[in-house]
Amino acid sequence: MDVTMKKVVEASYLTVDSAAHYRTILRYFYHQHERMRDFIAPEEILDYMRSIPAFSDYQEDQLHQQLGQLVKWNNLIARQDMTSAKTIEEYKKKRFRYQSTPYTIEIERMLVVLEKKVGDTFQGSLERSQFDRLLQALIGLQKEIDEGLTKNAEEYMRIWEDVFRYFQTIRTSTADYIAYINSEQTDQRMQTEAFLVYKNQFTTYLRDFIVSLQKTSLQIGERLNELSLGKLDSFFQKLIEHRRSIPRLEDVSSSEQEWKTEYQEYWGSLRQWFLGSTSQQSELEVLQWQTNEMIRRMTRYVQRIGERQQHFRSRKNDYLHLAKWFANSESLDAAHKISSVVFGSMTIQHLQLEEGTTDNLHSDTWEENPTILALKPRTNRYREKTKPGSMTSNEEKKTRQREQYLEERRQERALIDRYMTEGVIQLSALSKVEPFIRKVLLGWIGKSMASKDRKVKTDYGLVVKVTIDKENSILLESDDGTLKMPDALFEFEVQGGGAR
Numbered sequence: 001m002d003v004t005m006k007k008v009v010e011a012s013y014l015t016v017d018s019a020a021h022y023r024t025i026l027r028y029f030y031h032q033h034e035r036m037r038d039f040i041a042p043e044e045i046l047d048y049m050r051s052i053p054a055f056s057d058y059q060e061d062q063l064h065q066q067l068g069q070l071v072k073w074n075n076l077i078a079r080q081d082m083t084s085a086k087t088i089e090e091y092k093k094k095r096f097r098y099q100s101t102p103y104t105i106e107i108e109r110m111l112v113v114l115e116k117k118v119g120d121t122f123q124g125s126l127e128r129s130q131f132d133r134l135l136q137a138l139i140g141l142q143k144e145i146d147e148g149l150t151k152n153a154e155e156y157m158r159i160w161e162d163v164f165r166y167f168q169t170i171r172t173s174t175a176d177y178i179a180y181i182n183s184e185q186t187d188q189r190m191q192t193e194a195f196l197v198y199k200n201q202f203t204t205y206l207r208d209f210i211v212s213l214q215k216t217s218l219q220i221g222e223r224l225n226e227l228s229l230g231k232l233d234s235f236f237q238k239l240i241e242h243r244r245s246i247p248r249l250e251d252v253s254s255s256e257q258e259w260k261t262e263y264q265e266y267w268g269s270l271r272q273w274f275l276g277s278t279s280q281q282s283e284l285e286v287l288q289w290q291t292n293e294m295i296r297r298m299t300r301y302v303q304r305i306g307e308r309q310q311h312f313r314s315r316k317n318d319y320l321h322l323a324k325w326f327a328n329s330e331s332l333d334a335a336h337k338i339s340s341v342v343f344g345s346m347t348i349q350h351l352q353l354e355e356g357t358t359d360n361l362h363s364d365t366w367e368e369n370p371t372i373l374a375l376k377p378r379t380n381r382y383r384e385k386t387k388p389g390s391m392t393s394n395e396e397k398k399t400r401q402r403e404q405y406l407e408e409r410r411q412e413r414a415l416i417d418r419y420m421t422e423g424v425i426q427l428s429a430l431s432k433v434e435p436f437i438r439k440v441l442l443g444w445i446g447k448s449m450a451s452k453d454r455k456v457k458t459d460y461g462l463v464v465k466v467t468i469d470k471e472n473s474i475l476l477e478s479d480d481g482t483l484k485m486p487d488a489l490f491e492f493e494v495q496g497g498g499a500r
Contacts, residue, residue, distance in 0.1 A: 008103075009073050009074060010073060010074050010075055010101070010103040010104060010107060011107060012073050013026065013070065013073060013075060014107075018066065020054075021049075021055070021058075021062075021066055022066060022069075022070065022075075024049065024052065024055070025045060025049070025066065025067070025070070026070070026075060026076075026100065026104055026108060027108060028040075028045060028048055029076070029098070029099075029100040029104070029108075030100065030104075030105060030108035030109070030112075033100055033105055038099045038100075039079060039097040039098065039099050040097060040098055040099075041097055042060075042063060042064065042067060042095075042096065042098070045063060045067075045098075046058070046060055046063050049063065067096075067098060070098075071098075074101055074103065074104075075100065075101060075103070075104045076098045076099065076100055076101065076104070077098065077099045077100075077101060078096040078097075078098055079096060079097050079098070079099065080095065080096055130166050130169050130170045130173070131170065131212065131213060131216040131217065131220065132212075132216060133162075133166045134163065134166040134167055134170065134220060135216055135219055135220050135223070137159065137162045137163045137166060138163060138220060138223040138224070138227070139223065140159055140162075141159050141160075141163060141227065141235070142223060142226065142227055144156065144159065144235075145227070145231055145232070145234070145235055149234055149235060149238055153238045153239070153241045153242035153245065154242055156235060156238040156239060156242070157238075157239055157242045157243075160235075160239055160263075163270075164266060164270070167270055167273070171273070171283075174287055178287070178290050178294075181294050202298055203295055203298060203299075206291050206294055206295050207295065209291060210288065210291050210292065213284075213287070213288065213291075214288075217274065217284055220274055221274055221275055224270065224271050224274055224275055225275070229264060229267070232263075232267060236260050236263045236264070239259070239263060240256050240259050240260060243259060244256070322342060325338055325342075326338060326339075409459060409460065412436070412440070412459075412460075413460045415434065415436070415437055416437070416440070416460070419433065419437065420492065423491065423492045423493075424489065424490065424491055424492070425441070425489075425490040425492075426487075426489055426490075427441070427474055427476060427485075427487050427488045427489075428472070428474045428487045430476070431477070432477045432478065433476065433477070433478055434478065434479070435478045435479060435480050438476060438478050438483065441488070441490070444456050444458070444464055444466055444490065445466055445468065445488060448464075448465075448466035453465070454466050454467065455493075462492050462493065463492070463493040464490050464491065464492055464493070465490070465491040465493065466488060466489070466490055467488065467489040467491070468486050468487075468488050469486055469487040469488065469489070470486045471486075472486065472487040473485070473486055473487070474486070474487045
């Protein structure tokens with residue numbers, strides 16, 4: 001039977017009626033195991049149980065009965081203690097010392113971690129430092145492989161554990177934090193006005209994480225591409241050598257292939273998380289998309305809260321402030337002037353702003369030059385008087401512009417032809433190109449991505465088929481810098497479909 005289908009009897013003590021007794025006993029065993037005390041006498045456990053106010057009347061017979069039940073559930077291992085027996089009667093009683101099983105220790109360790117969680121919400125964080133640490137660990141791993149693995153096998157096991165400790169921290173902390181942000185409770189809190197206090201803190205935190213992630217993840221991806229399974233084979237042998245050096249009573253010869261397969265699968269999961277595969281998107285890209293989506297969602301919530309506040313805003317205080325201005329006016333004429341500034345002319349029903357007005361918010365109305373508007377009669381028969389005018393011909397100007405444009409295209413076409421060999425341009429065969437040529441080639445690559453047949457029609461009347469070799473990276477040099485990119489092949493066809 002598959003172990004995943006097996007009934008876990010070791011967890012029975014968590015749900016029985018006397019779970020309080022069983023859990024207290026095994027938690028005591030767990031704490032003693034952490035202090036490297038493995039075999040515990042029943043008398044010690046009895047004293048501990050009675051020291052707890054809730055179990056002050058705990059009986060010895062009850063303890064022996066529950067210890068026996070824990071032995072049946074494989075939580076404890078009983079070992080007869082013959083050294084302390086002073087009489088035949090004590091020996092016949094079969095005094096035991098008890099040791100917790102590995103299953104029980106792991107269950108208690110898991111419970112200790114769960115008990116530290118706050119409520120039912122996820123925690124986690126987006127730690128930028130973990131990506132830097134993982135990068136440094138991968139750099140150290142690559143350096144050791146390049147130097148020929150001359151150190152002790154134990155040192156390589158430490159490097160391996162460092163890599164996957166940082167990777168595990170990245171996986172768990174980021175997944176928990178994404179789950180926390182996407183939880184219903186957090187979503188509801190974001191829609192309240194109290195969230196406005198934390199808006200800047202959240203967006204800064206997410207933005208800084210994305211910037212750091214983009215810088216570090218590319219370097220991590222390059223290291224993972226360089227560290228193939230073939231290069232790691234000798235490193236895996238060192239790890240197996242270290243595990244084989246640990247004394248075990250079991251026969252481990254049959255486990256060496258399993259160990260190697262295990263290391264390969266672990267490494268494959270690391271590559272999948274950062275690089276993805278041909279059939280599956282990488283978790284890193286998903287993380288970047290989710291982080292950007294969180295920022296957009298927060299921005300939408302803040303906008304809605306602002307609109308809601310503006311809609312229900314009371315103008316009472318504003319009107320009271322204006323009323324004080326009128327109440328403190330020295331004369332009716334002064335009140336009229338205030339009214340003209342605050343409310344405008346009472347007989348005007350429509351206001352129109354012409355171009356050329358100031359954008360200064362602190363500028364007063366009377367400081368601006370007046371705008372004169374011509375009023376037109378409101379009749380259907382009114383027509384504005386027009387004067388006949390001559391038509392200006394721009395044919396000469398259009399001709400010059402067209403010739404200039406065609407001349408630029410001819411120069412560009414000449415540059416393209418200079419790099420073409422038998423109707424083909426291979427990027428890896430180019431030593432150095434002009435910045436304009438690089439821009440044109442990158443533009444063709446971008447347009448070809450949106451086409452199913454990877455063909456692009458150029459401004460020169462040609463059809464270009466673009467083939468990208470993702471497995472081969474090149475350095476494309478120009479006067480303004482060097483670009484690292486996949487190799488690409490450009491095959492030119494004339495507009496009719498024939499080869500050039």
